[in-house]
Amino acid sequence: MTPRTHSVTNQVPPLVDYDVFGQDAALSEAFARHVSAGSADEATAELRALGEAAGSAEAAELGAxxxxxxxxxxxxxxYGHRVDEVDFHPAWHRLLERAVAAGLTDAWSRPDGHLRRAAGFLVWTQVEAGHGCPVSMTHAAVPALRAEPELARVWEPLLTSRTYDPGLRPVAGKAGALAGMGMTEKQGGSDVRTNTTRAEPLAEAGVYALTGHKWFCSAPMSDAFLVLAQAPGGLTCFLLPRVLPDGTRNAFRVQRLKDKLGNRSNASAEVEFDGTTLARRVGEEGRGVATIIEMVAATRLDCAAGSAALMRQAVAQAVHHAAHREAFGGRLVDKPLMRNVLADLAIESEAATALTLRLAAACDAAAAGSAQERHLLRIAVPAAKYWITKRCTPLVVEALECLGGNGYVEESGMPRLLRESPLNSIWEGSGNVQALDVLRALRRDPGALNAFLTEIGRAAGADHRLDAATKALLTEMSDLEGIEGRARRLAERIALVLQGSLLVRYAPPEVADAFCASRLGGEWGAAFGTLPDSGALTAVVERARPMNGT
Incomplete structure (x- = not known):
């Protein structure tokens, strides 16, 4: 036994046994303002149950x-037979089982489906981000498959099922299925039109044999994958099952797993198709990008939601630590400079959450036939994906620093958040791809700019700094000379003005004022913690604090 030499004090209790949804004011309020009255009670109760599970000590241990x-x-x-299987720890399966049971693969079969799913995704991703990859891709595969109604009839009920049914078996005998995606190749990266994987049509209508290599294929134990390949008519989308209807394994050769910076719980693989790999065409030949684009849009919004989740968890940990840790004669949270840092982090997190849920609600409205909301999504999703994912890493770094040396230790969980934080900025198109997509929306979709102006116009006159930023943004949009070189700046300003308009309309005055003064008014330094001095910052920090009874 180790001898006891002295009493240890001033240790922060673990942040467990709290409601990740209900005790996040920014998230729960954003959800409440967008959810329809008819489903509000049921949806809120469901999210609270998920939030309590996410805040449990058991969930934290599963994530670790x-x-x-x-x-x-x-x-x-x-026996030497090729199986190409990936073994996961039981904790991975437990996390996926809870995610699927919570409906995080289904935004399609219930009222406010996208909003409810986005809120749930933001909650459960705070437990562990890696397993969110197959959850996101499964959800996003549904609209792409609808381009081929016969395939959708078979697969959609399985992809939207609330039963997690792992294992490589024919889908006809499964209660649920997961889907992955394989687009990236060695020579092309984001430039998928340079893909060299070939698809040769076979005698059976709609069936092709694939030959090629995919450089990044996430979650290789999924039941099927949407992939792009060059058919006789051009780049085409295909559904590639892991197991064929007769029970034999499809030729899906897993060459190796990537050794990644973060996202380590999730398997990302290089896979080979050997000419006997069978797949079914989804949509028309030569229309591969158009077919899969809705999947890409859905996963891009999940990138924003996933980053918002990482940001919220980082802020929650930082505020919790500062509220319990004492230094220099008082609690850290009461020190003016620490309070400024925490408030700055909290504002960034709330802005990310508000914009993410607004766009999820727009997805529901667009699915119901709103052209206005569909146009808004066309410009706002790439802008939000660009900016929120870009802000994630510096926020997590600063939140980690709030814990001092404790934050640099693996047991704190902060290093895992930090390793995870750059991923969403890269996945589904890096920053340049998103910024250029914003330009593409402005040039090709006249309704996109109108929808954006209508959205931010709802806050016109409420804050002079927001009005000035809007005017400056419009001036920038009118100057097309060298616009591509300024695309990042443009995407950033679009996202910031959107966030500002939402906070001015819905957030407490102290949050909206600090956001507009710093992000739009120029009263802000290069690092977090440089907000204009204000007595209201205490209220901002308290709003972000996850109260767990201590």
Whole structure:
């Protein structure tokens, strides 16, 4: 036994046994203002249950285990047969089971489906981000498959099921299925039109044999994958099942798993199609990008939601630590400079949450036939994906620093958040791709700018700094000379003005004022913690504090 030498004090209790949804004012209020009255009670109760599960000590341990024991590739069984299987720790399966049961793969079969799913995704991703990859891709595969109604009839009920049914078996005998995606190749990256994977049509209508290599294929134990390949008519979308209807394994050769910076619980693989790999065409030949684009749009919004989740968890940990830790004669949270840092982080997190849920609600409205909301999504999704994912890493770094040396230790959980934080900025198109997509929306979709102006116009006159930023943005949009070189700046300003308009309309005055003064009014430094001095910052920090009874 270790001898006891002295009493240890001033240790922060773990942030557990709290409601990740209900005790996040920014999230719960944003959800309440967008959800329809008819489903509000049921949806809120469902999210509170998920929030309590996400805030439990058990969930925290599952997240830690899933990352401590990453997936392992088995190319062959004991008899030398090729199996191409990836083994995951039981914690991974527990996390996925809860995510699927919570409806995080289904935005399509219930009222306010996208809003409810986005809020749930933001809650549950705070437990562990890696397993969110197959959750996101499964949800996003549905609109792409609808381009081929016969396939959608078979697969959509399985992809939207609330039953997690792992294992490689024919889908006809499964209660639920997961979907992945394979677009990126060695030579092209984001430039998918340079893909060299070939698709040769076979005798059976709609069936092709694929030959090629995919450089990044996430969650290789999924039941099927949407992939792009060059058919005789051009780049085409295909559904590639892991197991064929007769029970045999499709030729899906997992060459290796990527050794990644973060996202370590999730397997990202290089896969080979050997000419006997069978897939079914989705949509018309030569229309591959158009077919899969809705999947890309859905996963891009999930990138924003995933980053908002990481930001919120980082802020929650930082505020919780500062509220319990004492230094220099008082609590850290009461020190003016620390309070400024925490308030700045909280404002950034709330702005990300508000914009993410606004766009999720727009998805529901667009699905119901609103052209206005569809146009808004066309410009706002790439702008939000660009800016929110870009802000995630510096926020997590600063939140980690609030814990001092404790934040640099793995047991705190902050290093895992930090390693995870750059991913969403890269996945589904890096920053330049998103910024250029904003330009493309402005040039090709006349309704996009009108929808954007209508949205931010709802806050016109409420804050002079927001009005000035809007005017400056319009001036920038009118100057097309060298616009591509300024695309990042344009995407940033669009996202900031959108966030400002939402906070001015809905957030407490102290939050909106600090956001507009710093992000739009120029009273802000290069680092967090440089907000204009204000007595209201205490209220901003308290709003962000996850109260767990201590």
């Amino acid at each position: 285990q899933a990352n401590a024991y990453p997936p392992v590739l088995r190319t062959h069984d004991r």
